[in-house]
Amino acid sequence: GDSVTQMEGPVTLSEEAFLTINCTYTATGYPSLFWYVQYPGEGLQLLLKATKADDKGSNKGFEATYRKETTSFHLEKGSVQVSDSAVYFCALSLETSGSRLTFGEGTQLTVNP
Amino acid sequence: DVKVTQSSRYLVKRTGEKVFLECVQDMDHENMFWYRQDPGLGLRLIYFSYDVKMKEKGDIPEGYSVSREKKERFSLILESASTNQTSMYLCASSTPTSGRGTDTQYFGPGTRLTVL
Numbered sequence: 001g002d003s004v005t006q007m008e009g010p011v012t013l014s015e016e017a018f019l020t021i022n023c024t025y026t027a028t029g030y031p032s033l034f035w036y037v038q039y040p041g042e043g044l045q046l047l048l049k050a051t052k053a054d055d056k057g058s059n060k061g062f063e064a065t066y067r068k069e070t071t072s073f074h075l076e077k078g079s080v081q082v083s084d085s086a087v088y089f090c091a092l093s094l095e096t097s098g099s100r101l102t103f104g105e106g107t108q109l110t111v112n113p
Numbered sequence: 114d115v116k117v118t119q120s121s122r123y124l125v126k127r128t129g130e131k132v133f134l135e136c137v138q139d140m141d142h143e144n145m146f147w148y149r150q151d152p153g154l155g156l157r158l159i160y161f162s163y164d165v166k167m168k169e170k171g172d173i174p175e176g177y178s179v180s181r182e183k184k185e186r187f188s189l190i191l192e193s194a195s196t197n198q199t200s201m202y203l204c205a206s207s208t209p210t211s212g213r214g215t216d217t218q219y220f221g222p223g224t225r226l227t228v229l
Binding site for chain 1 (some may be wrong): 145157217220
């Protein structure tokens with residue numbers, strides 16, 4: 001079946017460090033790919049998305065590129081801030097499954113001052 | 114801004130009780146979803162609905178049912194709560210965009226349910 005695998009957490013970084021959170025997927029068709037973020041005590045919110053191969057999603061300094069050849073959608077940020085501390089979820093959705101999302105396990109990021 | 118509200122942030126129930134979790138969205142979205150979130154497992158889809166009085170099973174529907182009598186409201190029901198249903202429950206809504214499978218889901222803040 002369709003699945004999403006994220007790098008194991010938790011991840012702890014110092015402020016201004018470079019962030020990469022790996023995400024790979026398995027899907028029978030051509031999925032849309034998403035990164036959602038969950039700040040402490042809140043629900044999830046969309047961070048960025050890409051709907052076709054080679055698309056780059058970006059928001060709040062975060063970027064991810066849809067790589068069909070490696071079935072990946074890694075999240076990157078050049079300089080993290082304390083306020084980026086959150087849980088990050090990679091997810092996919094298939095055209096054939098409508099609006100259903102399949103999520104990865106989530107990666108807890110802590111940024112220290 | 115889209116707002117998705119859930120009836121309780123924290124809930125404590127006893128084994129065997131019938132539990133209702135309510136979700137309301139204010140943006141006239143067609144699609145609504147119920148997930149449970151557990152550490153190391155991410156979010157797993159319990160049930161979803163594409164229209165009023167419609168429901169579809171997700172990946173883990175056992176022990177749950179849902180009700181959608183009005184477009185803005187989607188209820189999750191635990192018919193007889195058990196300790197393994199202790200979890201965070203998240204509701205979400207979305208509206209179909211130009212490409213199927215591309216729409217953004219908007220989430221409520223979650224209900225942390227403890228079953229004793």
